[in-house]
Amino acid sequence: xxxxxxxxxxxxxxxxxxxxxxxxxxxxxxxxxxxxxxxxxxxxxxxxxxxxxxxxxxxxxxxxxxxxxxxxxxxxxxxxxxxxxxxxxxxxxxxxxxxxxxxxxxxxxxxxxxxxxxxxxxxxxxxxxxxxxxxxxxxxxxxxxxxxxxxxxxxxxxxxxxxxxxxxxxxxxxxxxxxxxxxxxxxxxxxxxxxxxxxxxxxxxxxxxxxxxxxxxxxxxxxxxxxxxxxxxxxxxxxxxxxxxxxxxxxxxxxxxxxxxxxxxxxxxxxxxxxxxxxxxxxxxxxxxxxxxxxxxxxxxxxxxxxxxxxxxxxxxxxxxxxxxxxxx
Amino acid sequence: xxxxxxxxxxxxxxxxxxxxxxxxxxxxxxxxxxxxxxxxxxxxxxxxxxxxxxxxxxxxxxxxxxxxxxxxxxxxxxxxxxxxxxxxxxxxxxxxxxxxxxxxxxxxxxxxxxxxxxxxxxxxxxxxxxxxxxxxxxxxxxxxxxxxxxxxxxxxxxxxxxxxxxxxxxxxxxxxxxxxxxxxxxxxxxxxxxxxxxxxxxxxxxxxxxxxxxxxxxxxxxxxxxxxxxxxxxxxxxxxxxxxxxxxxxxxxxxxxxxxxxxxxxxxxxxxxxxxxxxxxxxxxxxxxxxxxxxxxxxxxxxxxxxxxxxxxxxxxxx
Numbered sequence: 211x212x213x214x215x216x217x218x219x220x221x222x223x224x225x226x227x228x229x230x231x232x233x234x235x236x237x238x239x240x241x242x243x244x245x246x247x248x249x250x251x252x253x254x255x256x257x258x259x260x261x262x263x264x265x266x267x268x269x270x271x272x273x274x275x276x277x278x279x280x281x282x283x284x285x286x287x288x289x290x291x292x293x294x295x296x297x298x299x300x301x302x303x304x305x306x307x308x309x310x311x312x313x314x315x316x317x318x319x320x321x322x323x324x325x326x327x328x329x330x331x332x333x334x335x336x337x338x339x340x341x342x343x344x345x346x347x348x349x350x351x352x353x354x355x356x357x358x359x360x361x362x363x364x365x366x367x368x369x370x371x372x373x374x375x376x377x378x379x380x381x382x383x384x385x386x387x388x389x390x391x392x393x394x395x396x397x398x399x400x401x402x403x404x405x406x407x408x409x410x411x412x413x414x415x416x417x418x419x420x421x422x423x424x425x426x427x428x429x430x431x432x433x434x435x436x437x438x439x440x441x442x443x444x445x446x447x448x449x450x451x452x453x454x455x456x457x458x459x460x461x462x463x464x465x466x467x468x469x470x471x472x473x474x475x476x477x478x479x480x481x482x483x484x485x486x487x488x489x490x491x492x493x494x495x496x497x498x499x500x501x502x503x504x505x506x507x508x509x510x511x512x513x514x515x516x517x518x519x520x521x522x523x524x525x526x527x528x529x530x531x532x533x534x535x536x537x538x539x
Numbered sequence: 540x541x542x543x544x545x546x547x548x549x550x551x552x553x554x555x556x557x558x559x560x561x562x563x564x565x566x567x568x569x570x571x572x573x574x575x576x577x578x579x580x581x582x583x584x585x586x587x588x589x590x591x592x593x594x595x596x597x598x599x600x601x602x603x604x605x606x607x608x609x610x611x612x613x614x615x616x617x618x619x620x621x622x623x624x625x626x627x628x629x630x631x632x633x634x635x636x637x638x639x640x641x642x643x644x645x646x647x648x649x650x651x652x653x654x655x656x657x658x659x660x661x662x663x664x665x666x667x668x669x670x671x672x673x674x675x676x677x678x679x680x681x682x683x684x685x686x687x688x689x690x691x692x693x694x695x696x697x698x699x700x701x702x703x704x705x706x707x708x709x710x711x712x713x714x715x716x717x718x719x720x721x722x723x724x725x726x727x728x729x730x731x732x733x734x735x736x737x738x739x740x741x742x743x744x745x746x747x748x749x750x751x752x753x754x755x756x757x758x759x760x761x762x763x764x765x766x767x768x769x770x771x772x773x774x775x776x777x778x779x780x781x782x783x784x785x786x787x788x789x790x791x792x793x794x795x796x797x798x799x800x801x802x803x804x805x806x807x808x809x810x811x812x813x814x815x816x817x818x819x820x821x822x823x824x825x826x827x828x829x830x831x832x833x834x835x836x837x838x839x840x841x842x843x844x845x846x847x848x849x850x851x852x853x854x855x856x857x858x
Contacts (some may be wrong), residue, residue: 235667235671261671262671264667264702266698267694267697267698267701269694269695269697269698271660271690271691271694272659272660272663272691272694272695272697272698273660273698274660275657275659275660275661275663275664275691275695276660276661276663276664276667276695276698277664278660278661278664279601279649279660279661279662279663279664279665279666279667279668279678280664280665280667280668280671281664282644282649282661282664282665283599283649283664283665283668283669284668284672285667285668285671287664302654302657302691303657303660303661306653306654306657307652307654307657307661311650312854312855312856312857313635313854313855314632314635314636314640314650315631315632315635315636315640315642315644315650316630316631316632316633316634316635316636316642316854317633317853317854318631318632318642318643318644318645319642319644319649319650320857321857322857351855352855352856354856375856375857375858376856376857
């Protein structure tokens with residue numbers, strides 16, 4: 211298999227879907243020759259032109275709302291916000307409009323759109339450009355929420371997102387953009403269904419549930435603990451928060467009886483709480499050998515200083531300690 | 540430009556239908572037979588009807604929370620609107636939207652909006668579709684004077700201008716944003732001046748003159764298809780309160796009385812008689828037709844079943 215970057219994988223997905231379906235359009239700031247905030251749209255303007263690669267004034271509220279309106283009239287818009295933090299400027303069209311229009315209009319319409327942006331910390335972008343706000347949108351019925359961890363998943367999930375008939379929030383953790391991974395050849399089409407977690411590493415002792423860039427970090431810790439202490443960690447990448455693959459989570463929790471949840475987003479009100487609740491509300495609760503731990507971002511804004519920034523998110527050491535702690539139950 | 544008798548009839552009919560629809564609903568609220576709330580546009584009928592009749596079925600609109608004239612003006616069914624008012628399964632939104640979310644996608648109504656200004660970006664997006672697909676259809680974005688202060692308004696006019704989208708931004712200026720008078724929420728008298736900032740055409744007309752509203756909409760439709768967006772401000776007045784729970788302490792009874800003298804329906808009626816376009820008898824026939832249609836809509840709504848419990852989970856997501 212060939213290796214491409216996470217960024218190239220998303221670009222390929224968008225390009226292939228735009229070739230396949232002329233109802234797919236792309237809206238956002240500087241997505242033309244500049245290539246977008248992180249280069250994902252590079253080359254699209256040359257192939258598809260300004261009628262489909264629609265560069266907008268700086269107006270997140272309106273170009274996201276415009277995506278809703280174009281989606282309800284037969285198009286499949288993709289929206290790029292440079293940093294996913296700017297979702298704060300587009301909350302009305304996403305939460306009050308896109309998420310509700312099918313329901314509140316009695317099923318008369320659907321809103322097939324993808325809202326994508328770069329998320330997460332690690333680049334020194336400080337508090338307004340580094341957040342992981344996925345729990346906000348996961349809380350709104352009508353939206354779907356995707357956070358891929360590898361180029362393979364990113365491509366397959368983006369293609370599914372574009373074909374989905376609902377508003378999909380697609381988070382791309384910016385530290386993943388340059389990571390490489392195996393992806394099938396261009397002539398081998400594939401998609402990845404929503405609601406299917408991927409067991410990135412099987413294991414018998416501890417279930418570690420995570421998503422996004424914490425997947426690779428967790429895997430690295432898991433492999434080293436296997437070698438050092440013979441602790442066999444199962445690493446589950448949920449890939450989509452909504453819909454959530456409850457079955458895979460509960461099966462693994464039941465099997466190991468020891469669970470930790472890892473995410474970059476802050477702990478309080480984070481999606482980890484939802485995962486934990488899902489387990490303790492089920493029969494899997496009776497098989498637990500001890501408390502479930504959350505290893506999550508500290509409850510602070512992301513600081514600029516490089517060292518402080520690196521300590522806000524779950525470090526390999528914290529993940530390691532948590533695994534060792536639950537493995538002892 | 541002379542209007543045909545059929546157009547005159549349609550304008551008059553839809554205005555009276557809107558008026559009677561709202562008065563019937565208001566009565567039901569007073570009798571506590573209606574759940575929730577509603578925002579009536581009594582006195583503003585010429586705006587939504589004048590614009591709506593000038594549009595074709597394949598043109599699009601986004602309505603406001605005060606949108607019954609806009610919905611009926613586009614030709615929506617009062618039966619299904621009334622059933623929606625009652626929260627019934629045969630309502631436009633299967634009882635899930637209510638008065639504030641009337642929509643008829645088959646007729647190009649992309650829905651009324653409970654968020655002031657919320658529909659303006661959506662209409663702009665619908666106009667992107669028309670431009671991209673080269674449909675020759677246009678979009679009308681309805682909103683009020685209050686919404687012209689929102690960021691959505693300013694962002695959308697700018698985007699639509701830059702992209703030359705086929706959209707008419709129609710501001711129904713009824714002089715109050717809920718209780719706040721226009722002069723306290725903006726430092727200009729003529730809202731159409733806001734068009735200047737975005738390099739687009741602005742026009743303010745008497746929104747109680749249904750003939751003028753109709754004629755200007757026809758012109759605007761041609762204009763926006765060729766030149767891109769324009770802002771059309773329709774000056775009017777809301778006779779009733781903001782919603783059912785409004786004591787209207789912010790305005791004088793005299794002011795309301797003065798505006799009632801400018802009733803758009805009476806005015807059109809007078810015009811039709813003076814110009815011998817329709818006779819008193821013909822107008823009465825239309826009035827009776829409307830009365831019958833309202834009666835039918837009430838019966839239809841009352842006969843319509845309640846939504847099932849299972850429907851609570853339907854349409855959260857599309858397949």
